[in-house]
Amino acid sequence: MIIGVPKEIKNNENRVAITPAGVMSFVSHGHTVFIEKDAGVGSGFTNEAYVSAGAQIVERAADVWAQADMVMKVKEPLPSEYEYFRPGLVLFTYLHLAAEPELARALKEKGVIAIAYETVQVGRTLPLLTPMSEVAGRMAAQIGAQFLEKTKGGKGILLSGVPGVSRGKVTIIGGGVVGTNAAKLAIGLGANVTIIDLSAERLRELDDIFGSQINTLMSNPMNIAQAVAESDLVIGAVLIPGAKAPKLVTEEMVKAMQPGSVIVDVAIDQGGIVETSDHVTTHDNPTYVKHGVVHYAVANMPGAVPRTSTLALTNVTMPYALQIANKGVHKAVADNPALRLGVNVANGEITYEAVARDLGYDYVPVEVALEKQLLA
Ligand SMILES: NC(=O)C1=CN([C@@H]2O[C@H](COP(=O)(O)OP(=O)(O)OC[C@H]3O[C@@H](n4cnc5c(N)ncnc54)[C@H](O)[C@@H]3O)[C@@H](O)[C@H]2O)C=CC1
Numbered sequence: 001m002i003i004g005v006p007k008e009i010k011n012n013e014n015r016v017a018i019t020p021a022g023v024m025s026f027v028s029h030g031h032t033v034f035i036e037k038d039a040g041v042g043s044g045f046t047n048e049a050y051v052s053a054g055a056q057i058v059e060r061a062a063d064v065w066a067q068a069d070m071v072m073k074v075k076e077p078l079p080s081e082y083e084y085f086r087p088g089l090v091l092f093t094y095l096h097l098a099a100e101p102e103l104a105r106a107l108k109e110k111g112v113i114a115i116a117y118e119t120v121q122v123g124r125t126l127p128l129l130t131p132m133s134e135v136a137g138r139m140a141a142q143i144g145a146q147f148l149e150k151t152k153g154g155k156g157i158l159l160s161g162v163p164g165v166s167r168g169k170v171t172i173i174g175g176g177v178v179g180t181n182a183a184k185l186a187i188g189l190g191a192n193v194t195i196i197d198l199s200a201e202r203l204r205e206l207d208d209i210f211g212s213q214i215n216t217l218m219s220n221p222m223n224i225a226q227a228v229a230e231s232d233l234v235i236g237a238v239l240i241p242g243a244k245a246p247k248l249v250t251e252e253m254v255k256a257m258q259p260g261s262v263i264v265d266v267a268i269d270q271g272g273i274v275e276t277s278d279h280v281t282t283h284d285n286p287t288y289v290k291h292g293v294v295h296y297a298v299a300n301m302p303g304a305v306p307r308t309s310t311l312a313l314t315n316v317t318m319p320y321a322l323q324i325a326n327k328g329v330h331k332a333v334a335d336n337p338a339l340r341l342g343v344n345v346a347n348g349e350i351t352y353e354a355v356a357r358d359l360g361y362d363y364v365p366v367e368v369a370l371e372k373q374l375l376a
Pocket residue numbers: 118129130132133134136173174175176177178179196197198199202219237238239240246248265266267268269270298299300301302
């Protein structure tokens with residue numbers, strides 16, 4: 001198979017979908033890898049390192065897309081990349097389609113087989129999302145602490161407090177991977193931490209992990225309203241796989257926060273859990289203020305720490321990418337139920353139920369959609 005890796009073009013996105021080690025794995029299995037010139041530079045991988053590993057460097061993104069059977073990326077394609085879509089092309093990347101209706105339409109209309117990292121699922125875990133959620137969760141606490149500084153627009157508090165002055169209050173809504181990692185850092189910073197989740201089982205696990213270092217609360221509008229109003233920093237970390245994020249923090253709740261408080265809505269890639277985080281921001285211009293509250297809504301947070309993130313991401317994506325390359329997409333998906341759940345669009349159909357529901361399309365099972373191609 002020919003695998004193509006374009007350079008990421010999202011604002012300050014310095015990750016890359018394959019490292020030289022990944023190239024070596026593909027090549028040792030008889031595959032060909034085209035890497036766009038300088039695609040790895042932001043993550044510290046030179047063109048020469050890719051060539052030494054057996055890749056061919058291609059000058060133009062258009063040629064990478066045109067020659068590849070499978071394109072591997074990190075972030076969802078941007079509108080300027082939609083023209084490269086074509087029937088039968090396999091696209092393996094983060095997609096977050098419930099929040100990207102135009103992208104979903106383009107993939108559907110152009111007959112791409114689009115496999116989303118974030119919906120590949122093993123039991124209750126999302127193995128290709130986990131490492132980036134670890135990164136973003138840890139970043140959320142440190143970014144929140146930074147924007148609480150007066151010079152950054154915040155109310156001017158230090159989360160740890162100092163002897164004789166209270167600690168800052170952090171509320172984390174969603175106690176999964178992002179939430180747990182945000183809590184680790186927030187506890188490390190000395191904050192007073194509350195985690196809110198809908199799952200009593202998860203709250204029990206969090207209580208076992210963190211003990212008296214955190215407070216846990218069941219997710220309901222009353223608990224959320226009270227915790228948010230009292231918080232200096234709120235971190236949005238809820239996920240319903242594939243679906244648009246539920247708006248759990250209403251505009252009224254935001255208005256009740258003190259001016260200069262901070263919201264880091266990590267779930268913004270799925271649309272965000274805060275009513276007032278109504279648009280995505282970028283690393284260049286990461287925050288805006290609404291009702292006196294600083295909102296941070298960057299959808300590619302790990303892109304700011306690309307060396308760590310690229311290594312962590314490719315550690316988990318490569319085994320799946322190799323299965324697709326070695327077996328072909330049909331057999332790889334048929335053999336691996338985890339990968340099957342990753343397929344969001346195939347041959348003109350939406351094949352992930354939550355995405356179809358949220359975007360108003362008919363849901364077509366993956367097998368049926370892939371069969372269409374074999375019959376055609
Ligand atoms: N902005 C960025 O750069 C990044 C964003 N993310 C996003 O962060 C979000 C969270 O991801 P993970 O922590 O990996 O998901 P996860 O599946 O590990 O955790 C989600 C948690 O939300 C809880 N939950 C579901 N409904 C809830 C409700 N109504 N109230 C409270 N809790 C509820 C679940 O019980 C679960 O514990 C996702 O949208 C993910 O895509 C992840 C990485 C980077």
